[in-house]
């Protein structure tokens with residue numbers, strides 16, 4: 001049951017938050033997205049991604065119930081945002097009862113949930129942290145740099161590492177087959193629509 005739903009989810013929307021903006025069919029988050037960014041063509045991929053992430057987070061705040069302003073946003077809200085994003089995840093994270101727990105290349109399907117991969121979340125937080133300060137936020141008040149967020153990411157890294165039988169230590173190792181489906185990879189391959197230099 002669950003897995004069906006997740007398959008549908010992953011077909012509709014990819015891991016990356018940018019997809020939350022570009023696919024306007026999924027949920028309320030996307031509802032107000034149409035007139036936001038006037039897609040910049042002069043920025044690097046990283047800058048573009050950062051801007052999309054920032055817009056996505058802004059929409060998340062606007063759709064938040066009860067209403068939440070950026071100024072009142074804490075590390076706890078950032079964690080809430082990260083958990084919210086898990087529903088768009090495409091990375092199988094085995095629970096401890098699954099026979100494939102700790103198995104990097106499971107030989108068969110299993111009903112374990114799909115989540116955002118630690119690496120995606122870690123990179124996302126890095127971009128949002130930078131964007132926050134570029135948009136006038138004070139470093140000492142940066143919710144993306146909150147201790148709770150760091151701890152959460154570390155916890156995710158450790159638990160996913162165990163659940164998926166993958167080591168994140170030191171440099172990134174080549175990832176086993178499952179990771180091929182990460183849309184981040186697809187995004188990396190997509191060339192920018194044009195190359196104006198400002």
Ligand SMILES: [Zn+2]
Nearest residue numbers: 094098110112
């Ligand atoms: Zn499993």
